[in-house]
Amino acid sequence: MNSLDSNIQEHYDRQGLDEAILAALTAAGKDISHLKPEDLAPIDEFHIRGREATRELASQVQLNSSHKVLDVGSGVGGASRFLASEFGCRVTGLDLSDEYCRVARSLANRLGLDSLVSHLQGSALDMPFEDNSFDIVWTQHATMNIADKPKLYSEIARVLQPNGYFAMYDVLAGPVSPLYYPVPWAPDSSISFLTTPDKLCELLNASGLRIMGWRDTSEIGREWFKEVAAKMQQQGESPKLGFHILLGPDFRLMAQNQVLNLNENRIVLIECVAQKPA
Ligand SMILES: C[S@@+](CC[C@H](N)C(=O)[O-])C[C@H]1O[C@@H](n2cnc3c(N)ncnc32)[C@H](O)[C@@H]1O
Numbered sequence: 001m002n003s004l005d006s007n008i009q010e011h012y013d014r015q016g017l018d019e020a021i022l023a024a025l026t027a028a029g030k031d032i033s034h035l036k037p038e039d040l041a042p043i044d045e046f047h048i049r050g051r052e053a054t055r056e057l058a059s060q061v062q063l064n065s066s067h068k069v070l071d072v073g074s075g076v077g078g079a080s081r082f083l084a085s086e087f088g089c090r091v092t093g094l095d096l097s098d099e100y101c102r103v104a105r106s107l108a109n110r111l112g113l114d115s116l117v118s119h120l121q122g123s124a125l126d127m128p129f130e131d132n133s134f135d136i137v138w139t140q141h142a143t144m145n146i147a148d149k150p151k152l153y154s155e156i157a158r159v160l161q162p163n164g165y166f167a168m169y170d171v172l173a174g175p176v177s178p179l180y181y182p183v184p185w186a187p188d189s190s191i192s193f194l195t196t197p198d199k200l201c202e203l204l205n206a207s208g209l210r211i212m213g214w215r216d217t218s219e220i221g222r223e224w225f226k227e228v229a230a231k232m233q234q235q236g237e238s239p240k241l242g243f244h245i246l247l248g249p250d251f252r253l254m255a256q257n258q259v260l261n262l263n264e265n266r267i268v269l270i271e272c273v274a275q276k277p278a
Helices: 005-013 017-027 038-044 048-056 078-087 098-110 148-161 197-206 219-236 243-263
Strands: 066-073 089-096 117-123 134-140 162-175 210-216 267-273
Touching: 005 098, 017 038, 017 098, 017 243, 038 048, 048 078, 048 134, 048 162, 048 267, 066 078, 078 089, 078 117, 078 134, 078 219, 089 098, 098 117, 117 148, 134 148, 148 162, 148 197, 162 197, 197 210, 197 267, 219 243, 219 267, 243 267
Parallel strands: 066 089, 066 134, 089 117, 134 162
Antiparallel strands: 162 267, 210 267
16 A cells, blocks of 8 residues: 555544444434444435435436446445445445445444445555446545546546446535645645546546536535534534544544635535446
C-alpha cells in the first residue's frame, strides 16, 4: 500500500468499531440479535442525506435480482445491505479500510445478508476484478479521497459490462475555495482531492461513459442539514446513533465545516448516472 492510501486508511480506521456500533444500537433501544437494515441506517449510510439519498440514486437505475453491483468505497456497507435487501441483487463492496470491511461483513452476517453481500479490502485504483464484471458500478461520497481521477473512472468503465450503468452521488468542488478543514473525509488537504462538475463530465466522457442523468442536490443537502439541526435542538441532545461513532472526537467540527462548505458553495453535491456503450 502506498503512503497516500495508508493515510486515507488511517483517517477512517477505528479500532473496535464493530463493538462501538453494537453498543450504540443497544443504547438506542435496538435488539441487536434481530437487526433490520433500517435500524442501521442512521450510522451505516456515511454520506449527506443518508438512506434517502441512497433510495433516490437507486431509483435512477432499474435494479433487480439478476444484477451484480459493485459499490466502490463501500464504507461499513450500508448501501450494499440496503440494495441487496430491497432488490435482491448481489453486491460486492470494495474499500481501502480493512476495519470498515470487517464491520461490513459482520453486519451483513447479523442481518442474514451474507449470501448476497460481500466486502473486499482493496483500492478503487487497482480493482481486483475482471473486465466487464458488473451490471452496475455504484459509489457514494468516496471519490473525494482519490487523487488519480482518470485512473479511477477508467477502472470503473473497465469493470462495467457494456450497457451497464455507473451510479454516483459525490461531493465535488464548488466555485469558492479553499475548503474549511477538517471535513468528514479528511483532516486537511493532504488526502482531499475534489474535482469540479465540469471536470467530472470531461473525465466520464474520456473514460468512455455516456452521461444519462445529472442532478445537483446541494440545496436539498442544505435543507437536510437544517432539519437535522432543528431536530437535535428540539430533542436537546445528540442522537445515540450517528456518524460521530465513525468519525471520532473531531466529529462536531467536521460536521460544522461540512455545513459551512456547502452553504458557502465550497462544495456541491452531484448525483449522476452514466452508461457504458454496447
Ligand atoms: C465517507 S466514506 C463513504 C462510505 C460509503 N460509500 C457510504 O456512503 O456509506 C468514504 C469511503 O471511501 C473509502 N475510500 C477512499 N479512498 C478509496 C480508494 N482509493 N479505494 C477504495 N476505497 C476508498 C474510504 O475507506 C471510506 O470507507
